[in-house]
Amino acid sequence: MTLEAERAVPVARAVAFRASRWRGPLAGAWRGLRKAPVSAWFGLSVIGGYLVVAVVAPLIAPYGEAQVVGNQYEAWSAQFPFGTDQLGRDLFTRLVYGARNTIGIAVLTTMLSFLLGGALGLLAAVLGGWIDQALGRLVDVLMAIPQLIFALMLLSIFGPSVKNLVLIIAVLDSTRVFRLSRAVGMNVAVMDFVEAAKLRGERLGWIMRRELLPNIMPPMVAEFGLRFCFVFLTISALSFLGLGIQPPTADWGSMVRENATLINYGDVTPLLPAGAIALLTVAVNCVVDWFIHQTSGLRDEH
């Protein structure tokens, strides 16, 4: 959570976004991309690779997701590229399916969190008054409990399942989205064109969707990347603790836990799913960094 404290400034600054840069349709985007640093290219290609693997998982994987195909903990071989796990399932297959499950669940959670937090944040920004105050204080209290601890407590009440996991993390994470969308929404809500829309008698939903939303897109997109990383790491940590995504679903966090004992024999296999998690978060961070740089014209030194 210190992550967002550190990022808050550049993200907020991204509001002062130079629209001209992206105005020209695809041409502008391509011009920006060509000048992108190596790190951004690295990030984009890694994300692209993961998405392809996630979509065509059944075509790449040699075996079924939960199919027992060999003995327990078999070594790396031509038949099993990364060996087998504690039940004799092919590790490579599970890694491939893990891309689909782990990333899919994290993306779904982040989208839910943005839907909830973004809507409430914009609502608070437009309406102000007691609604804004009430929501703000509620979020303050919810954020006073560390997120992982809160999630653990809620999971012990409702029981671990994918549905509960997604809902709990989405609700807890939406508090952060609320803070940002309210703050950047506020800046736009005081502008004349919003006032004009109100006087025209536009409905609340229209003002939020058509007047505010387009003007706060850049910081929200950057925040989506960062929140995705955070949600992805939280879900992986919970799965690693055995309280997140449950077997037999192939998932990277649980795979680390299931194969962790191999570490004691000097085997690197359990580091593969952990590395897969790390590579994706690093890639997303690289892209977000570049995006913030692009949209805010921000440089490190002033």
Place this chain on the structure above:
Amino acid sequence: MNHLLKTVAYRLSLGLLTLVLVSIIIFSAVEMLPGDFARAILGQAATPETVAAFQREIGLDRPPVQRYLRWVGNVVRGDFGQSFASRVGYRRTVASLVAPRLQNTLFLAAMTALIAVPLALGLGILTALYRNSWFDRAVNAITLTAISLPEFLIAYVLMLFLAVRHPIFYSLATVSPDTPLLERLGRSVLPALTLTLVIVAHMMRMTRAALLNLLSSPYIETARLKGLSRSRVILRHALPNAWAPIATIVALNLAYLVVGVVVVEVVFVYPGIGQLMVDAVSARDIPVVQVCALIFAVTYILLNLTADVVAIVSNPRLLHPR
């Protein structure tokens, strides 16, 4: 001075209010339990009488407000109630489970803080001093990566290379109350190192950012134009004004330790409160989960509160009001 006291008192009362609200949320955990929870704990074969007795035992037959006040009263006196694992002839109070674990966790956290804080501040100042040099770039790239890595990856990589392939440290941090101090330190090296790597990255980047932020202010430019050396400008002109943000950064990152400790304790089988909480969540032992959550939340809130108070107290504008 009066103004300062008023600001601090205001902030403290806000903190107290937050503590009360958070304790209510944690208490309501029992309220939110699904209806069939007693059955889930006692097993499908439980008779309606046993279920009713269990509900009476955890106090579900009294109104919530009364129960909350009783719970808070007991917690303040150090009585955390009974674990759900208690049975007739086998009493486990939550306090007896939590106390030794809490000591272990505090030991680990203190050890980490002693290594991490000086290291992070030093690196932060150095990178601000030599900004945009290859040293700065390298440290930045490494810490940005470290922030993105899951804790368990760092933990297992350290375990693989520093304990298994090159047996320098213990791979498991199993300590007991009668482990001598030196061995305890030795066994806690890897968990402490993992936590250090996790929080140094944050702390160092925030220190650097706070310093760079100050460096853009006009009085620093004046100092530069006077011809002072770079290190003198940073150490004598910028740093004294940066202590407030740096204190906040340290407190925030120690609060972050609270969360990091859970995963790291599980990896190294360190008998701390994080592992206790994870076990209690798996067993759905709500009283233990509540107390662990309360301890984590209170620590977190107090650290954040300390950060705020330090920031208020070290602000010269509040110390010398006109």
